[in-house]
Amino acid sequence: NAGVMQNPRHLVRRRGQEARLRCSPMKGHSHVYWYRQLPEEGLKFMVYLQKENIIDESGMPKERFSAEFPKEGPSILRIQQVVRGDSAAYFCASSPPGRGYHQPQHFGDGTRLSIL
Amino acid sequence: EDQVTQSPEALRLQEGESSSLNCSYTVSGLRGLFWYRQDPGKGPEFLFTLYSAGEEKEKERLKATLTKKESFLHITAPKPEDSATYLCAVQATGNQFYFGTGTSLTVIP
Numbered sequence: 001n002a003g004v005m006q007n008p009r010h011l012v013r014r015r016g017q018e019a020r021l022r023c024s025p026m027k028g029h030s031h032v033y034w035y036r037q038l039p040e041e042g043l044k045f046m047v048y049l050q051k052e053n054i055i056d057e058s059g060m061p062k063e064r065f066s067a068e069f070p071k072e073g074p075s076i077l078r079i080q081q082v083v084r085g086d087s088a089a090y091f092c093a094s095s096p097p098g099r100g101y102h103q104p105q106h107f108g109d110g111t112r113l114s115i116l
Numbered sequence: 117e118d119q120v121t122q123s124p125e126a127l128r129l130q131e132g133e134s135s136s137l138n139c140s141y142t143v144s145g146l147r148g149l150f151w152y153r154q155d156p157g158k159g160p161e162f163l164f165t166l167y168s169a170g171e172e173k174e175k176e177r178l179k180a181t182l183t184k185k186e187s188f189l190h191i192t193a194p195k196p197e198d199s200a201t202y203l204c205a206v207q208a209t210g211n212q213f214y215f216g217t218g219t220s221l222t223v224i225p
């Protein structure tokens with residue numbers, strides 16, 4: 001299965017700790033997107049990346065959140081000094097190169113982050 | 117402000133009872149409208165992309181249509197395995213994807 005792989009599936013952190021969420025895009029895909037989903041709410045766009053570049057981070061909170069997509073390895077969403085309000089499901093999606101914004105995005109099964 | 121609204125929030129159908137889900141949108145410059153299916157504990161699964169008014173796409177018991185203001189997902193003779201949350205997303209010229217909150221569909225045998 002060459003789908004979008006996210007890990008871990010579940011992550012528990014205490015307030016003040018750091019959370020690192022990883023995403024490996026589908027084979028051949030070079031665009032990565034991160035979304036956050038809260039209960040009873042829709043998916044909210046956070047950031048759009050290509051290899052070694054952040055293209056659009058307009059949905060990212062200004063503090064504590066960062067994302068990267070290095071030349072080698074998975075994309076990482078990093079949340080520093082987590083707070084209870086960070087508890088959510090975080091989804092990664094990828095799309096093929098070319099007109100990235102015109103291609104459907106294919107999603108992983110998400111990371112459920114719980115903050116104690 | 118760009119917005120996507122899906123209705124109804126929840127829908128219960130008897131097996132074989134056809135119906136439609138609605139996705140209305142207000143965005144500046146639609147680039148594409150996307151339908152997804154999401155099962156509990158899973159990520160959204162891509163179903164269709166529609167780019168222009170009048171376009172239609174079909175896949176098994178599902179058919180998606182698009183007008184200038186809304187899209188419909190028609191479900192013909194649904195089966196219990198069609199039970200899921202159906203999500204609509206629009207892509208605007210601002211490059212963002214905006215998702216609706218979904219319609220939770222339950223098909224009763």
